[in-house]
Each structure stands twice: as structure tokens, then as C-alpha cells.
Amino acid sequence: MAEQQNIEIETTGLAGDIVKSIMTPGYTANGVINIMFYTFYALFATLLFMIFMTGGNPHVIALLLLAICLFVSIRWFITEMEHAKRQQQKTD
Numbered sequence: 001m002a003e004q005q006n007i008e009i010e011t012t013g014l015a016g017d018i019v020k021s022i023m024t025p026g027y028t029a030n031g032v033i034n035i036m037f038y039t040f041y042a043l044f045a046t047l048l049f050m051i052f053m054t055g056g057n058p059h060v061i062a063l064l065l066l067a068i069c070l071f072v073s074i075r076w077f078i079t080e081m082e083h084a085k086r087q088q089q090k091t092d
Contacts, residue, residue: 014031014032017032018031018032028081028085033078040067040071044067047063
């Protein structure tokens with residue numbers, strides 16, 4: 001019969017954080033989440049600049065609204081996951 005082995009994953013910087021988040025169930029990589037948030041901020045800045053440059057093109061405004069809704073829903077989901085993790089730790 002095959003024995004299950006526990007493998008410790010060393011986290012070294014962002015790459016290690018990404019690997020650990022993929023390989024470890026229930027692990028949330030805060031570095032990856034922060035980079036995702038900064039990427040959204042860059043997207044918002046780009047879309048706002050495009051709205052200014054295109055004179056308020058409705059397509060760009062729609063893209064900005066979609067990006068904002070996606071960002072808010074992701075932040076809500078992450079907050080709920082952290083809340084559920086804290087509740088699980090309290091019951092254990």
C-alpha cells in the first residue's frame with residue numbers, strides 16, 4: 001500500500017508563495033492577492049486614462065464598470081473566505 005508523505009514546501013518570495021498556494025489545500029497566498037489588487041489598480045488607471053483620451057467612449061466606460069464589479073466581487077469573496085477560515089479555527 002502506498003504511504004502518504006507530507007512534503008514541506010519552502011516559500012521564498014513570490015514564486016514560492018505561488019507554488020505553496022497551488023500545492024497546499026486551504027493556503028491563501030497573500031503576496032499573490034496583493035499583486036492581483038495592484039494589477040486591478042493599474043487597470044483602473046489605464047481605463048480612466050482611456051476614458052479621458054476617447055472623450056468618454058461608452059465602451060470604455062462599460063469596461064471600467066465591469067472591472068470595478070469584478071474587483072469588488074473578488075474582494076468580497078476573499079473577505080468571506082478569510083471569515084470562514086477564522087470561524088473554522090475557532091471551532092477547532
